[in-house]
Amino acid sequence: MADLAPQLRRSAHADFQADGVLAAARTLRRNPRQVAAEVVDHLPEDGLVATAVVAGPGFVNIELADRALLAQLARRVGDDRLGVGTPEAGVTTVIDYSQPNIAKEMHVGHLRSTVIGDALVRVLEHLGGTVVRRNHIGDWGTQFGMLIQYQVEHPEPVPGDSGTMGRLATLYRLARAQFDTDSAFADRARRRVVALQAGDPSTVAAWQDIVDESTRYFTDVYDRLGVRLTDADTVGESAYNAALPAIADELERGGVAVTSDGALCVFFDDLRGPDGEPTPLIVRKRDGGFGYAATDLAALRQRVVELHADRLLYVVDARQARHFRMVFDTARRAGWLPPTVPAVHVAFGTVLGPDGRPFKTRAGDTVRLVDLLTEAVDRAREVVAAKNPGLTGAALDERAWQVGIGAVKYADLATNRTRDYVYDPERMLALAGNTGVYLQYAHARVRSILARAADGGDSTVDVTATLEPAERALILDLDAFADTLVEVVAGHEPHRLCGYLYRLAQTFTTFYEHCPVLRATGPRRGNRLALCHLTGETLRTGLHLLGIPTPDHL
């Protein structure tokens, strides 16, 4: 009888409102207000509920007793998991995120994927889940023929610092220019692709050098971002080469894919182009080569069969929605994706510039992720220095990094991920509003209150005390932390955690304005210190799950 769930929610009219009676009354074919009145009459007399009244068409408005709220506060303060359970225990999630491309700069799109993916990984692991990270880097394709051939023909060093992407980006530009204008070079580059695919040792070695150089660069960016991707998580497109012929064969034998115009294709009834012609997923191209689709099918099958995924997540730009629909659909038809395993394209919107168009430099190039991060940290340094004139040198640099990177990540995570958002460094570093800095500041403020408590902040809860409205509100908000994390996982929506932490910081501010903590005496002092302590821990843990550092001072 799922209908009979009480459906408790927080309410503006009471601590909680139970809406479940409406559905129950419909099932019973009875008057909902009458059923609600009976529910109220039968509530247990255990002292938890102070008042329960029927409201509206048949809701039940519930106020909890102060004692019940204080008992919950006491339990939370004594629990280093803050009431968060492990509902993900025994569940394996394979999550595909970040996915930059070899020999190309990382841009804001990769920032989104990396930051959203990292937050989901942290929350899933915190809820007890097993998470396998997959950095599906673009390390295969025809462009490597061009890059390698250019290097062979121009062995002199290409300008640029080899520790950055500078050298490879220059190499890419030079090779591309020659490829586009010199058809003899283009032919040699194509032959080089064939050599690479055939495993020619010197060609493969040259390819490996390029991959290694880029990977070192990506790792450096991940370190700066403070995300947990490592080399072991990098399993690029090339890793599936050996599996591709079997993927094609199986699809063909099973009748899932058919040959059309020489290419091996999967067709979908409901997917058509603007001309009304069906748009297929191309598994094998007419020249026999495999592309992005085949690689993703092989990766998917490996994730289910060998990694035993219970859930597959792909944190990728919304513009690839059709690709993933086709890949998932094909895998279901082929029997590689059991009905019990959900595959989700965790899509995200575009980062826009101040003009409301996709973010570009003034020259119209994509913005390099490293430049964006450097700028954010530089601006954060100014904000931090203005607040702490005494902070200098390495300590200032460290704080600037914590605030700058935190600001960039928070701005990305705080909006519903499917929406586009405008990249605005000024706003993301504002001390007021829904920003990372505001939350880091709220956390530091709680820490400083606790540090100032002369008794070391003895936060023993006295459940017999009475509560002010602002204290009640804070206890109820603190109690919603565990449910919020479950919602983050259910919808793959880190912004729900941001919204929660922002509200919590505001509720705490109201509490602190109305309820003196350090000047309080008697049982109230311990209770209020407990509230400060729990708020601080909840903010710290929540920000940490978003990948945002929490310095003790700002």
Ligand code: ARG
């Ligand atoms: N490398 C691709 C890009 O930069 C994204 C890869 C997404 N992941 C995947 N399994 N297809 O657009």
